[in-house]
Amino acid sequence: MTDTVLKIVFIGRYTExxxxxxxxxxxGLEEHGHELLEINLSQRPSLIYNPHKNFGGHGPVYVKWELIKEEIIAFEPDVILFCAGGLTFEKPVLDELKKYCSIIGFTLSDPDVFPTVQSFVGEFDHHTTNSPLAIEMYKNAGIHNTHYMPFAIDSRFFTPHRPIFKYKSDVSIIGHFRPNRLETAKALQENFRCKIFGRGWPIPSMGPVYDDEWFKAMYSTKMVVNFPLTGAGYTNVKVGIFEAAATGRLIFTEYFEEMEHFFEYGKEIIAYSDQADLMKKIRYFLQHTDEAEAIGLAGQKKCADNHTWKHRLETFFKEVRLKTPEKKWPPI
Incomplete structure (x- = not known):
């Protein structure tokens, strides 16, 4: 489709x-100019029905149609968009609503959540995944409505924030604890002025940072170390790569091929092969600050040119075919 401005009901939870x-x-949808009705489930938890106690992107987690139908019908949307969290309506509601608009679901935690979300995402008109591997998994499960949509960032991430003393560091980890990260994190703290931000770390950390504190933490470090393994052991290009790149930080990530579709190793991002290689390269760039800054800024430019949500969503809505509704929205 074209760059038509759409009326979109956006249903999501802001857990981070x-x-x-x-x-x-x-x-990103707002930056594109779409007209939005926001259903913020973080502020309206009574709208959630979670009989299977799913969390972390697993589903189904049902949204109670009866409690929001009047505001949605009054809005007369072109699209109802479930943004992650395993969110959906119960099937009879979906079947009825698809007569009036397109239903789209975004999955942001694949391949980890594929085992549970595969049970319902095929019922959407369109569905997206963050994982190329998951695309094949959906096809093999007979689900053919899924599109690949990589992570990105919105324009806020390019706005500089003044570093603050308590967060200043040479290198940081901004992510929650997982056992496979511990050895490297310990080595970073032993060898460098390193700060760790996230939940559950058994070594000294600053705890999780959100909102303005996240920006302060990121803009107070020179370098960021990325861990590409997901909780279920898959290797992914994660959203943190784009967030860090947008701020102009120098990013280190364990080498994997998928990253080359987004950033050029050695010119926009730094790859390491193992812990010893990471330590060596951090020492090198701490001594060659001009080179470190140039690579960080190149990564930032690539992010601004190619990896914003405005860009991703424009591409998505141009590629998908939104159907012509069978019916017009009825009066309330």
Whole structure:
């Protein structure tokens, strides 16, 4: 389709605050100029029915149609968009609503959540995944409505923030604890002025940072170390890569091929092969600050030119075919 302005009902939870990916997608839609009705489930938890106790992007987690139908019908949307969290309506509601508009679901935690979300995402008109591997998994499961949409950032991430003393560091980890990250994190703290931000770390950390504190933490470090393994052991290009790149930080990530579709190793991002290689390269760039800054700024430019949610969503809506509704929205 074209660059038509759409009326979109946006349904999501902001579990990571205003700097989280769900809010970032909302702002990307807003930057494009779409007319939005925001259903913020973080502020309206009574709208959620979660009989299977799913969390972390697993589903189905049902949204109670009866409690929001009047505001949605009054809005007369072209699209109802479920943004992650395993969110959906119960099937009879979906079947009825698809007569009036297109239903789209974004999945942001693949391949980890594929085992549970595969049970319902095929019922949407369109569905997106963050994972090329998951595309094949959906096809093999007989689900053919899924599009690949990589992560990105909104324009806020390019706005500089003044460093603050308590967060200043040479290198940082901004991410929650996982056992496979511990050895490297310990080595970073032993060898460098390193700050760790996130939940659950058994070594000294600053705790999780959200909203303005996230920006302060990121703009107070020189370098960021990325861990590409997901909780379920898959290797992914994660949203943190784009967030860090947008701020102009120098990013180190364990080498994997998928990253080459987004950033050029050695010119926009730095790859390492193992812990010893990471330590060596951090020492090198701490001594060659002009080179480190040039690579960080090149990564920032690539992010601004290619990896914003405005750009991703424009591409998505141009590629998908939104159907002509069978019916017009009825009066309330």
């Amino acid at each position: 605050g205003r700097t989280g990916i769900v809010k970032s997608i909302y702002l």
